[in-house]
Amino acid sequence: MRRRLACCLTVLALLASAAPVFADVCSLENLPAATLLLPYFEVDLDNPAGLTTLFSINNASATAALANVVVWTDLGVPTLGFTVYLTGYDVQTINLRDVFAGALPRTATAGQDPGDTISPRGHFSQDVNFASCTGLLPFQALPASFVAHLRAAHTGRFSAILNGCAGQSLGDGRARGYVTVDTVNRCTLLTPADPGYFGADDLAGTATTQNTLWGDSIYVDPANDYADGNNLVRIEAFQGAFKPGDLTFYGRYVGNSGADAREPLATTWGSRFVDGGTFSGGTDLVVWRDSGRTVRPFPCGTQPAGFPLRFAREITFDEEERPALFPVFPQPPDLTGALPAEANRVHIGGPAFPVPFSFGWLFLDLNAPGSVIPPIPPSAATLRQSWVETILKAQGQYSAGFSATPLDSVCQPIQTEPGQ
Numbered sequence: 001m002r003r004r005l006a007c008c009l010t011v012l013a014l015l016a017s018a019a020p021v022f023a024d025v026c027s028l029e030n031l032p033a034a035t036l037l038l039p040y041f042e043v044d045l046d047n048p049a050g051l052t053t054l055f056s057i058n059n060a061s062a063t064a065a066l067a068n069v070v071v072w073t074d075l076g077v078p079t080l081g082f083t084v085y086l087t088g089y090d091v092q093t094i095n096l097r098d099v100f101a102g103a104l105p106r107t108a109t110a111g112q113d114p115g116d117t118i119s120p121r122g123h124f125s126q127d128v129n130f131a132s133c134t135g136l137l138p139f140q141a142l143p144a145s146f147v148a149h150l151r152a153a154h155t156g157r158f159s160a161i162l163n164g165c166a167g168q169s170l171g172d173g174r175a176r177g178y179v180t181v182d183t184v185n186r187c188t189l190l191t192p193a194d195p196g197y198f199g200a201d202d203l204a205g206t207a208t209t210q211n212t213l214w215g216d217s218i219y220v221d222p223a224n225d226y227a228d229g230n231n232l233v234r235i236e237a238f239q240g241a242f243k244p245g246d247l248t249f250y251g252r253y254v255g256n257s258g259a260d261a262r263e264p265l266a267t268t269w270g271s272r273f274v275d276g277g278t279f280s281g282g283t284d285l286v287v288w289r290d291s292g293r294t295v296r297p298f299p300c301g302t303q304p305a306g307f308p309l310r311f312a313r314e315i316t317f318d319e320e321e322r323p324a325l326f327p328v329f330p331q332p333p334d335l336t337g338a339l340p341a342e343a344n345r346v347h348i349g350g351p352a353f354p355v356p357f358s359f360g361w362l363f364l365d366l367n368a369p370g371s372v373i374p375p376i377p378p379s380a381a382t383l384r385q386s387w388v389e390t391i392l393k394a395q396g397q398y399s400a401g402f403s404a405t406p407l408d409s410v411c412q413p414i415q416t417e418p419g420q
Helices: 002-017 144-153
Strands: 035-044 052-059 065-073 078-086 091-095 174-184 216-221 226-231 233-235 268-274 282-289 313-318 343-348 359-365 386-394 398-403
Touching: 035 052, 035 216, 035 282, 035 343, 035 386, 052 065, 052 078, 078 091, 078 144, 078 174, 174 343, 226 386, 226 398, 268 386
Parallel strands: none
Antiparallel strands: 035 174, 035 233, 052 091, 052 216, 065 078, 065 174, 216 226, 268 282, 268 359, 282 343, 282 386, 313 359, 386 398
16 A cells, blocks of 8 residues: 555656746747647648648646647638647647548547546546537537538638638649647637637637647658658747737737737748758758738639748858858859748758758748848848748658757847848
């Protein structure tokens, strides 16, 4: 009995020591947060054994929580929202191939799961009832018409539900986009782009400021013997920390009022790249960008206002710190259109992003054009938050995925002039 009691006390002590840790505003640390971002996903809809993207949502607290998952196209149009219930210390893994087949994750609060078989309570966790989830959880299979809408919207084809197009049409049968996950106080069909999603406090709106979520993502391509993963982007909330005029993560949806209380991301980045040697598959960049606007469905064959997105500048360095300007690269291509969407994946050294070196690093200023000359520092009109991840590949053997290095934050944007 003493041994069992000692074991339980040890486990409880470990759980207490692992309670959520809170950081400074705009620190961009890898801590539990109120919002998670999967900056890019890709699913090969034509090949059941092809590329897919998985991600997890984890609860870092013993307190049960609701997480609102929103799927966005690569141009930033929301197409689907659903709520996931998490008991304390719970984890829910989602394969986006299942979502595009109409199967949403089955979770349920205590009120919809009296037998405790859908979302069972753990030994050290809370399991409660959210009455707002009655009639919504657990989710049933999506109707065929809605599945057709999802697949069309994320491959750049006409969606009958949206009465238009919502994403890039790249013609390869692959669904693309990004995902956000927010802590919420009720089951909802709202998205961050809808009025009423954010309020003055955790009860006035739907979204809350509970910094309790963490998670990861995995790209899996069985047909090409390839997989890599990374942490989901953690975006902490700080109630009352942002005033009107401050740029925040969801700022474009709240009129830059600061009501979302989410810290913004970075605008300039450093990322190394390799194309040869051990990593024969080269380097891909996964890049999420804030277009600075609310994007709505648009007529097929056109693009929404402001697209394709451009950015301020890029400089390629080799491993001897030589920039690709003169005379190594006397006529550098204009790469500022190489990341045209909100969610992007680009191959370094390929047609869209040529570089003159096999090994080196990239300086990326992903603010809108005009943010450098003039003004300095960048103005609120041209500041654009972003996130960059780097994937090094030895195709068919192994790969390595990691976050690029943020060189600033929207809270303190970098201040450099051309030539520095």
